[in-house]
Structure formats: C-alpha cells, structure tokens
Amino acid sequence: MSVSAGIVGLPNVGKSTTYNALTNAGAESANYPFCTIDPNKGVVAVPDPRLKRIQKYIPTDRVIPAAVDIWDIAGLVRGASKGEGRGNKFLADIREVDAILHVVRCFDDPNVTHVDGSVSPIRDIETIELELILADAQSVEKRLDKTRRAAKSGDKTEIARLEVLEKIHAALDQGMPARKVSLDPQEEALIYDSHLLTLKPVLYVANVAEDDLDGNSEHVAKVRQYAEETNASVVTICGTIEAELAQLSEEDRQEMLDGLGIEEPALHVLIRATYSLLGLRSFFTAGVQEIRAWTIYEGYTAPQAAGVIHTDFEKRFIRAEVFTLEDLEQYGSEAGIKAAGKLRLEGKEYMVKDGDIMHFRHNA
Numbered sequence: 461m462s463v464s465a466g467i468v469g470l471p472n473v474g475k476s477t478t479y480n481a482l483t484n485a486g487a488e489s490a491n492y493p494f495c496t497i498d499p500n501k502g503v504v505a506v507p508d509p510r511l512k513r514i515q516k517y518i519p520t521d522r523v524i525p526a527a528v529d530i531w532d533i534a535g536l537v538r539g540a541s542k543g544e545g546r547g548n549k550f551l552a553d554i555r556e557v558d559a560i561l562h563v564v565r566c567f568d569d570p571n572v573t574h575v576d577g578s579v580s581p582i583r584d585i586e587t588i589e590l591e592l593i594l595a596d597a598q599s600v601e602k603r604l605d606k607t608r609r610a611a612k613s614g615d616k617t618e619i620a621r622l623e624v625l626e627k628i629h630a631a632l633d634q635g636m637p638a639r640k641v642s643l644d645p646q647e648e649a650l651i652y653d654s655h656l657l658t659l660k661p662v663l664y665v666a667n668v669a670e671d672d673l674d675g676n677s678e679h680v681a682k683v684r685q686y687a688e689e690t691n692a693s694v695v696t697i698c699g700t701i702e703a704e705l706a707q708l709s710e711e712d713r714q715e716m717l718d719g720l721g722i723e724e725p726a727l728h729v730l731i732r733a734t735y736s737l738l739g740l741r742s743f744f745t746a747g748v749q750e751i752r753a754w755t756i757y758e759g760y761t762a763p764q765a766a767g768v769i770h771t772d773f774e775k776r777f778i779r780a781e782v783f784t785l786e787d788l789e790q791y792g793s794e795a796g797i798k799a800a801g802k803l804r805l806e807g808k809e810y811m812v813k814d815g816d817i818m819h820f821r822h823n824a
Contacts, residue, residue: 461755461768464529465734466557467665470584472572473565474667474699476500479532481702481727500532506735506742507728508753510785510815514746517788522750526742528734531557551595555655559738560662561730562588566679566696567669581679582686585664589637592657597632600625603654621650628656640690661737664694665730673698673720695733697726741814745769762810766820776823780806783817 469475483502506526515523533553554560564581604625610618624647631641637658648659664687666680673696680696687694705713705725717724742753743765756765767774782804783797791797812818 462529463559463738463740463755464531464557465559465561465663465738466531466533466554467561467563468533468554468588469563470565470587473563473584475563476532477699477703478561478563478665478667478697478727479530481699481706482530482731484706502530502532503527504530504731506731506753507724508742510744511751511753513785514744514751514788514817517793518746518748518751520746520748520751524750524752526735526740526753526755528731528738528740530561533557551592551657554592554657554660558660559734560660561665561734562662563665563667563699564683566666566677566683567672569669579679581666581683585683585686589658590635593632593635593637596638596656596658597629599654599656600629600632603651604629617650620647624650628659632658637690662690662692663730663733663737664692666694666696667699668696670698670701672696673701673722673726693733693737695726695730697730702727741812743812743814743816743818745819746817756812758814760812761808762806762812762818762820763808765812765818766822769820773820773822777808778821778823780810781819781821782806782810785815785817788817 467475467479479500479502482504483500504527506528508525511523511525531553562585564584565579566581568579604622607618607622607625611622624643627641627643628638628651631638638656639659639661651659664683666683668677668680672680680694684694686692701720702725705716706727708716713725739758740755741758741760742755745752745754754765754768756768760768762780763774763777766777766780783794783802787797787800787802788794791800791802794803797803
C-alpha cells in the first residue's frame with residue numbers, strides 16, 4: 461500500500477531541510493525563494509520499536525519496516541491560486557498527496573530571508589490556507605454547475621452529491637477549509653474524485669531554533685492554539701539539528717541526543733504522527749526469512765489485510781492465525797504461544813488490530 465504526504469509551506473521556512481533529514485536524500489536547500497521547483501520524492505521508514513522486540517524472539521537478519529512516501533513541494537506565495545510564483549504547479553502537486561505536512565517557521569534569524577519580511581507563524585499559515593481555500597472554491601464552483609445539471613434528471617446520486625458540494629461551497633465561501641465540514645464516509649465518497657486540497661488532513665510542523673526545542677516558545681504556542689481550533693496536530697522540530705542527526709552514525713547520533721537531553725530524533729515523532737494522521741496501522745508477519753510491518757487502514761478486516769500482501773490471499777482467504785507481541789514476550793516463541801492455547805484463529809469478519817502478528821491461510 462502506497463501512501464504519501466507532501467511537505468508544504470512558504471519559501472525559506474525549512475521545508476527542504478526537513479525533507480533532507482527525513483529522507484537523507486540531499487535535496488537542494490538554500491536561502492532563496494523557489495529553491496525547490498519540481499517535488500522531490502522519497503520513501504521514509506516508519507520507526508517502530510516493536511520490530512526489534514519481535515526480532516529478539518524470532519531471529520532473522522531481514523527486518524522491513526512500514527514506509528510513507530514524502531514529497532518536498534515547491535514553496536507557495538500569496539496569489540498562488542491565481543498562478544503567482546509556482547502556484548499552479550504547487551497546487552497540482554498537493555492534489556497528488558494524501559496528507560499535508562505544513563512546515564511553519566517558528567524561529568527568528570536575520571540571516572534567513574522571510575518572504576514577508578518578518579516571522580509570524582499564524583500569518584504564514586493563513587496565507588497558505590487562504591490560497592488552498594480559493595483554489596478549492598474554484599474547483600467546487602465548476603463541479604457545482606455540472607452537478608446541478610445532472611441532478612435535474614432526478615438521479616439520486618447526483619442529488620446527494622449536490623447537497624455535499626453546496627455544504628462545502630458555503631464553508632469555503634466563509635473562509636473555512638472543507639475539512640471543517642462534518643461529512644460522513646458516504647458523503648466523502650461522493651466528492652472523493654474532486655481531490656479537494658482543504659479536505660486533506662494537516663499536520664503542522666513547527667520548525668524552531670535549538671533554544672526552543674522544549675516547544676514552549678511564543679511562536680509554537682500560537683501554532684498549537686491555531687491547530688486546536690482547526691482540529692489539527694502539531695509536532696515541534698529543529699530542522700537544522702535533525703539534518704545534522706540524520707548524517708551521523710547510530711552511535712554518534714545517540715551521543716548527540718544524550719547531550720541534548722532528547723530520547724529520540726523529533727523526526728521519528730513526525731513520521732509516526734504522519735502515519736497516524738493518514739489513519740494507518742501496522743500488522744506484522746514474522747518468520748525466519750523476515751519480519752515485516754505491513755500498512756493497513758484502521759478498520760481493515762483479516763482478508764483485506766491479507767490482500768495487502770497479495771491480492772490472491774484476499775480472494776482465497778480461509779483464516780488468520782493471530783498472536784500479539786505481548787504473547788510472544790510472555791511465552792518466548794510461537795510454539796510456546798500455541799502450547800499455551802493463545803494462538804487465535806480468526807475468520808473473515810475479524811478486524812485487524814494495530815500490532816497483530818499474523819499468518820494467513822488460503823486456498824492454493
């Protein structure tokens with residue numbers, strides 16, 4: 461399963477620095493607007509300490525974590541919805557991703573240019589939010605005209621779609637993003653192909669100076685308040701520190717973390733938060749050949765999870781053998797779990813839980 465998140469923000473807020481640290485891919489990062497033009501794309505492993513815990517009891521040299529595709533998208537400026545800067549390209553790239561990681565500058569540095577001449581996180585957020593709202597308003601207005609004509613035929617689906625579009629149009633007209641409109645899954649499905657920008661989930665990434673790593677700066681406080689009001693979350697990072705950590709060996713990285721009084725790189729928190737933002741969960745397969753984390757959406761049934769491994773597994777599903785990491789740690793091996801009667805047999809209706817360790821049985 462391939463899922464993606466796009467790193468967005470105004471120019472010179474630390475987008476490419478964050479991307480480089482996440483992917484260690486060396487995207488160009490410089491102190492001038494539009495340093496990034498075409499989106500850089502990388503695959504980022506999801507840090508999951510459960511994999512090493514499983515490996516302790518099921519030894520193998522091959523451990524494969526879950527992953528998320530990360531895009532570093534060109535910086536946006538005021539007027540992007542009308543084609544200013546790289547506006548059209550920027551908006552088209554955002555439509556392609558599943559979620560938005562909005563990097564917000566929360567540090568003061570006279571040596572790093574700000575496109576508006578001063579640091580103001582909420583102003584920066586609102587600049588991008590407004591451009592996305594304006595772009596969505598244009599898209600919805602076009603879709604409304606087409607849907608109104610179709611609804612006149614009495615088609616129930618088109619009538620229902622029209623009602624959803626009108627609700628969203630009213631919100632956009634009031635300057636609110638589409639994600640603030642309460643939609644049930646059926647309503648969301650009716651407009652899924654519209655690929656609305658402001659319907660995508662957002663995670664704010666507060667990029668701070670090293671002295672503000674505790675997340676208590678005035679800038680970060682404002683971002684957190686804004687996020688709470690818009691049902692979003694915030695992760696605090698120091699892009700320059702994270703970029704440096706990404707270049708170090710594991711031993712040197714741990715020494716630097718200890719010196720900073722940090723348990724793990726903030727980017728690990730960011731990646732896991734992105735995974736959660738997308739509504740993703742992991743189940744594991746584990747054997748002598750490999751231990752692997754597989755990505756599913758919350759609510760997947762056992763056959764759907766099997767289908768992530770191979771489509772034939774879903775079609776020919778018989779049952780799933782399921783145990784937990786806690787079972788493995790208590791009984792020491794899969795054989796011990798079986799002997800204790802803790803290996804569960806689950807059928808087609810079983811809802812896979814995050815962290816389940818599974819074997820699937822299927823017809824040949």
